[in-house]
Amino acid sequence: MVPPLTTPCAHNFYKARLDGVFVGQSFIKDRTCGGRRTLA
Structure with missing residues (x-):
């Protein structure tokens, strides 16, 4: 059994x-998770 991706x-x-x-x-x-940022 293959473990799931988390x-x-x-x-x-x-x-x-x-x-x-x-x-x-x-x-x-x-997509990559680059974090969140505030848009001006």
């Missing part, structure tokens, strides 16, 4: 399942 905000996902759901979706982009 996000910094404690959500758990199974990568294989997510890969299958979003196959062919052009609106999906890689």
Whole structure:
């Protein structure tokens, strides 16, 4: 059994399942968590 991926905000996902759901979706982009910032 493969352990789930856990996000910094404690959500758990199974990568294989997510890969299958979003196959062919052009609106999906890689994101990084760079922290929050205040916009002036």
